[in-house]
Amino acid sequence: MYDILIVGAGGGGLYAAMEAIHKNPQAKIAVVSKVYPPRSHTSAAQGGVNAALANKHKDDTIELHTFDTIKGSDYLADQDAAAYLCEMAPKVVRELENLGAPFSRFPDGSIAQRPFGGANRHRCCYCADKTGHTILQTLYEQALRMGVEFYNEYFLLSLEHQDGACNGVVVMSQRNSKVMAIPAKAIIMATGGYAKMYWHKSSNAAGLSGDGQGVALRAGIGLKDMEFVQFHPTGLRKSGLLVSEAARGEGGYLINNKGERFMSNYAPEKMELGPRDLVSRSIEMEIRHGRGFESAAGSFIKLDLTHLGKDLIMARLPQIRELAIDFEGVDPIKEPIPIRPTAHYSMGGIDCDVSTRTEMKGLYAVGECAAPSVHGANRLGGNSLLEILVFGKRAGLELQNDLPTLKPRSMNERVAVERQERRLAQFYQPDHHERLDVLRNEMGKTLGENVGIYREKKNLSKGVEEIAALRERFKKIKVHDNSRVFNTNLQQVLELQNMLDLAACVSQGALAREESRGGHSREDFPKRDDANWHKHTIAKFNAQGEVELSHKPVTMGLYPLEERTY
Ligand SMILES: Cc1cc2nc3c(=O)[nH]c(=O)nc-3n(C[C@H](O)[C@H](O)[C@H](O)COP(=O)(O)OP(=O)(O)OC[C@H]3O[C@@H](n4cnc5c(N)ncnc54)[C@H](O)[C@@H]3O)c2cc1C
Numbered sequence: 001m002y003d004i005l006i007v008g009a010g011g012g013g014l015y016a017a018m019e020a021i022h023k024n025p026q027a028k029i030a031v032v033s034k035v036y037p038p039r040s041h042t043s044a045a046q047g048g049v050n051a052a053l054a055n056k057h058k059d060d061t062i063e064l065h066t067f068d069t070i071k072g073s074d075y076l077a078d079q080d081a082a083a084y085l086c087e088m089a090p091k092v093v094r095e096l097e098n099l100g101a102p103f104s105r106f107p108d109g110s111i112a113q114r115p116f117g118g119a120n121r122h123r124c125c126y127c128a129d130k131t132g133h134t135i136l137q138t139l140y141e142q143a144l145r146m147g148v149e150f151y152n153e154y155f156l157l158s159l160e161h162q163d164g165a166c167n168g169v170v171v172m173s174q175r176n177s178k179v180m181a182i183p184a185k186a187i188i189m190a191t192g193g194y195a196k197m198y199w200h201k202s203s204n205a206a207g208l209s210g211d212g213q214g215v216a217l218r219a220g221i222g223l224k225d226m227e228f229v230q231f232h233p234t235g236l237r238k239s240g241l242l243v244s245e246a247a248r249g250e251g252g253y254l255i256n257n258k259g260e261r262f263m264s265n266y267a268p269e270k271m272e273l274g275p276r277d278l279v280s281r282s283i284e285m286e287i288r289h290g291r292g293f294e295s296a297a298g299s300f301i302k303l304d305l306t307h308l309g310k311d312l313i314m315a316r317l318p319q320i321r322e323l324a325i326d327f328e329g330v331d332p333i334k335e336p337i338p339i340r341p342t343a344h345y346s347m348g349g350i351d352c353d354v355s356t357r358t359e360m361k362g363l364y365a366v367g368e369c370a371a372p373s374v375h376g377a378n379r380l381g382g383n384s385l386l387e388i389l390v391f392g393k394r395a396g397l398e399l400q401n402d403l404p405t406l407k408p409r410s411m412n413e414r415v416a417v418e419r420q421e422r423r424l425a426q427f428y429q430p431d432h433h434e435r436l437d438v439l440r441n442e443m444g445k446t447l448g449e450n451v452g453i454y455r456e457k458k459n460l461s462k463g464v465e466e467i468a469a470l471r472e473r474f475k476k477i478k479v480h481d482n483s484r485v486f487n488t489n490l491q492q493v494l495e496l497q498n499m500l501d502l503a504a505c506v507s508q509g510a511l512a513r514e515e516s517r518g519g520h521s522r523e524d525f526p527k528r529d530d531a532n533w534h535k536h537t538i539a540k541f542n543a544q545g546e547v548e549l550s551h552k553p554v555t556m557g558l559y560p561l562e563e564r565t566y
Pocket of ligand 1: 007008009011013032033034035036040041042043044045046047048050131132154155156157191193204205208211212242244366367368369384385388
């Protein structure tokens with residue numbers, strides 16, 4: 001029996017582990033992860049992490065950061081959570097610095113800060129364009145040093161609970177497909193996002209299939225604001241891989257086929273550094289109106305960095321250059337990069353509050369899989385790395401008080417394991433015939449076509465129906481690989497189930513929300529409708545596994561509703 005079990009070894013899970021062990025030195029703590037910790041998606045974050053350190057602009061403040069975050073969220077963020085995020089930012093960034101994260105520096109030795117979308121000051125701290133990688137390495141080193149125990153390459157199958165309190169998880173070892181129960185008093189879910197459900201048009205690692213959210217949903221827990229998926233403006237044309245906002249932060253331009261910096265028509269003040277929802281919509285509009293470039297791999301817009309010069313690109317954007325060369329055959333020092341928007345980030349997630357507690361006793365949620373609602377309807381670049389640090393730390397802190405009150409609950413391990421073994425055995429039944437690759441491609445296609453950047457009733461209804469049909473077909477899915485050693489076919493089927501269950505929440509939430517707000521843009525309801533829709537969506541499964549939607553009020557208190565212009 002563990003005192004604290006953390007599922008997920010990205011930045012959120014590792015910070016939680018570090019803080020938990022620090023605050024509860026006697027506690028038995030372990031981390032479960034389906035990949036080796038340094039391979040978690042946090043390592044792919046390029047651009048940086050926001051904190052009002054005021055190293056560049058002396059007049060930057062926590063209040064300005066909070067306001068930018070709330071405005072960026074299109075006023076759907078819970079304001080207590082957003083305020084906590086920004087208040088803690090300088091503290092966690094300095095803590096990371098002290099732990100050894102090699103931040104880029106200004107000539108005076110202070111942490112360098114670059115401009116980022118939707119922010120009024122230069123407050124994004126970075127390590128060249130490898131910020132997430134360096135943060136994750138730093139945290140992993142520290143977690144190992146502090147003696148955190150790891151279950152690497154174990155796949156979460158279920159969350160076990162009784163009488164409204166969780167008592168452990170069931171996992172599968174990827175090495176030998178053995179299913180086992182891990183009882184624990186407290187569980188911190190930190191399994192990352194779900195934007196990979198858009199499959200071909202996503203910047204996410206293949207494993208960002210929303211496993212923690214899927215498992216929580218099936219355990220009866222509500223998911224918040226799932227319809228809000230962020231499309232990042234600059235994915236590489238062919239692969240959808242990300243070109244970080246840092247490229248525009250350093251001065252990159254977006255150009256249409258007339259050679260115009262078209263952002264002047266959409267965000268005259270902020271230009272390319274408008275918030276992501278706005279810039280992505282602007283790019284789609286240019287393409288729709290025939291002002292994009294055409295190619296066999298689809299229409300695109302150009303991101304021009306050539307005027308920045310070789311020295312700056314090599315010093316601050318080296319990884320972006322490598323990606324552009326490897327995946328598009330384009331060297332950004334010499335020519336513009338072909339880009340178009342790509343599904344990037346999950347604003348929605350496991351419903352929790354600013355303390356990271358969920359509705360289930362003993363269950364906490366942090367990072368991209370959670371929705372304490374700091375991002376509301378649209379996240380600002382640089383605020384997600386911040387979220388995983390701030391709320392990873394918060395979960396560890398909360399457990400200092402909560403752990404003594406959490407009773408060890410017995411768990412019927414045999415029953416729990418057998419239930420999951422029966423579930424896995426289903427995939428091998430002789431009458432099963434549906435193929436993983438077919439269902440997964442169709443899921444990505446219908447989401448991209450019907451639940452994308454621009455949405456309207458007809459398409460959304462089609463998306464809802466097609467996802468329902470895919471979920472039905474999933475009941476007959478076949479795992480063709482019978483081996484027990486690193487059976488990636490089996491693992492990907494399990495991931496597909498999570499993505500399909502969450503896709504039902506995303507599409508139904510999007511169809512229900514008859515307004516435009518942040519990343520959710522309805523062509524049939526182009527205005528924000530505060531009278532009817534200034535509220536969170538909560539999606540739950542009923543006993544038949546169908547999505548039921550309800551609502552929750554938004555916590556206000558700092559900044560009143562205002563029109564959002566840039
Ligand atoms: C390309 C890219 C660039 C980005 N750049 C930035 C940026 O510059 N600034 C910024 O603020 N944000 C950025 N983001 C967003 C940010 O990086 C992520 O939101 C954040 O790192 C998520 O961290 P996490 O700890 O929640 O999850 P992750 O880092 O995604 O880790 C998830 C963990 O959960 C584990 N897991 C998942 N499912 C299971 C399962 N079934 N069983 C066991 N373990 C499981 C995985 O093994 C992994 O360890 C970027 C995202 C991407 C994709």
